[in-house]
Structures are given as structure tokens and as C-alpha cells.
Amino acid sequence: SQTIHQWPATLxxxxxxxxxxxxxxxxxxxxxxxxxxxxxxxGLQLLFYSIGIDQISSEVPQNLSxxxxxxxxxxxxxxxxxxxxxxxxLCAWRTTGREQYFGPGTRLTVT
Amino acid sequence: xxxVEQNPLFLSMQEGKNYTxxxxxxxxxxxxxxxxxxxxxSLxxxxxLLSNGAVKQEGRLMASLDTKARxxxxxxxxxVHDLSATYFCAVGxxxxxxxxxxxSGTKLNVKP
Numbered sequence: 447s448q449t450i451h452q453w454p455a456t457l458x459x460x461x462x463x464x465x466x467x468x469x470x471x472x473x474x475x476x477x478x479x480x481x482x483x484x485x486x487x488x489g490l491q492l493l494f495y496s497i498g499i500d501q502i503s504s505e506v507p508q509n510l511s512x513x514x515x516x517x518x519x520x521x522x523x524x525x526x527x528x529x530x531x532x533x534x535x536l537c538a539w540r541t542t543g544r545e546q547y548f549g550p551g552t553r554l555t556v557t
Numbered sequence: 558x559x560x561v562e563q564n565p566l567f568l569s570m571q572e573g574k575n576y577t578x579x580x581x582x583x584x585x586x587x588x589x590x591x592x593x594x595x596x597x598x599s600l601x602x603x604x605x606l607l608s609n610g611a612v613k614q615e616g617r618l619m620a621s622l623d624t625k626a627r628x629x630x631x632x633x634x635x636x637v638h639d640l641s642a643t644y645f646c647a648v649g650x651x652x653x654x655x656x657x658x659x660x661s662g663t664k665l666n667v668k669p
Contacts, residue, residue, distance in 0.1 A: 478655055489645065489661040490600075497655060536599060542653050545590045548600040 469537030580646035588649030
């Protein structure tokens with residue numbers, strides 16, 4: 447069966463500090479991978495999606511970036527965090543014809 | 558850009574009552590998904606609707622899709638407190654329906 451991991455689960459970072467969030471998927475090959483952000487009490491904002499290694503689409507211009515160094519690994523990064531980057535970050539995976547499956551999420555607070 | 562609108566955004570109802578959540582979307586698609594999110598948790602897949610007229614039921618929840626009207630509904634029958642959560646619909650679009658566009662969510666509170 448497939449599983450998706452995200453870490454860390456929670457993170458408190460000061461403004462201007464760097465960020466690295468990691469997502470890995472087990473039990474499937476060549477999945478589509480997604481990063482979403484959810485502000486408190488709000489819906490999901492698609493940040494990045496990837497259909498393969500080094501194939502990443504950015505949906506929203508911002509100070510975040512994403513990389514996919516391996517087939518089942520997706521990393522979200524920032525060089526300098528802003529207060530507005532606070533939120534619940536969700537990674538998801540999908541294979542063709544299926545729905546998206548979400549990881550447990552990382553709650554980021556920028557202080 | 559594809560727009561997905563859910564209504565209502567907030568729903569407070571008594572146990573035992575019926576209600577429907579609506580999901581309208583702005584462009585042609587026959588890929589519609591419903592998710593549930595509990596407070597502080599991730600999203601859990603509820604239903605996958607892949608064609609016009611599709612209907613899926615699980616317990617007290619039933620989802621349907623009308624692609625001609627660009628409308629999906631999530632019907633709640635005889636609500637119970639355990640159904641309290643936020644419900645999202647999502648529309649698949651683009652090549653291989655790779656991109657999902659989510660509605661704003663409907664926060665459901667079922668009062669005992």
C-alpha cells in the first residue's frame with residue numbers, strides 16, 4: 447500500500463530564516479506530487495506540482511521554491527521566510543486516473 | 558482560471574436533519590472529488606465522481622455529479638455529530654486532469 451510522509455510536523459521559524467519541508471511517498475512509482483498551503487480557516491492554495499523528476503510547475507509567484515531530486519521526494523524551500531508564509535503545508539500525490547492523497551501536513555508559524 | 562464555488566461556507570444543523578452542500582465550477586470537467594478535513598488534520602478522500610450522472614454513497618453521505626450543469630452535490634441524511642468537519646470539493650482539469658482546483662470548503666457543525 448502507498449503511504450506519504452511529511453516532516454517536520456510543526457515548525458516555528460523567525461522572519462528571514464530559511465525553510466525546508468520534505469515529502470516522501472512510498473509504494474508507488476512516478477507519482478504526480480503537489481504542494482498546497484492552507485491559511486487558518488481557509489481553503490487550499492496550490493503552490494507547486496510535479497509530473498516527474500525536475501519537472502515542476504509553479505502556480506503562484508512567491509518566495510517559495512520546490513525541487514524533486516528523486517522520483518518520490520518533493521521538497522519545498524524558501525531562502526527568507528515572510529510572516530505571510532505561515533500556514534498548514536500539505537503534500538499530496540496522485541497517479542493518473544486517481545484522486546489526490548494527502549500527507550499529514552506541516553504546520554508552519556513564522557514569528 | 559477554473560473557479561470552484563461551494564455553498565454554504567458554514568452550516569450549522571441539528572442531528573437528524575438533512576442538508577445539501579453545493580459545488581459549482583466554471584469550466585467543463587467530469588472529474589469531481591470530495592474530501593473531508595477534521596480540525597488540525599489533513600484531507601481525507603470521500604468520493605470520486607468520474608462521469609455525468611455519477612452517484613456515490615457512503616453511510617449518511619451521498620455525492621452526485623451533473624457535468625452539464627457543472628454542479629456537484631454532497632447530501633447529508635440524518636446528520637450525526639461525527640459528521641462535523643470541513644468538506645471540500647475539487648475539480649480535476651488540465652492534461653490528465655493533473656491539476657485539482659479546490660473550493661473554499663464548507664464547515665459543517667452538527668449539534669447534538
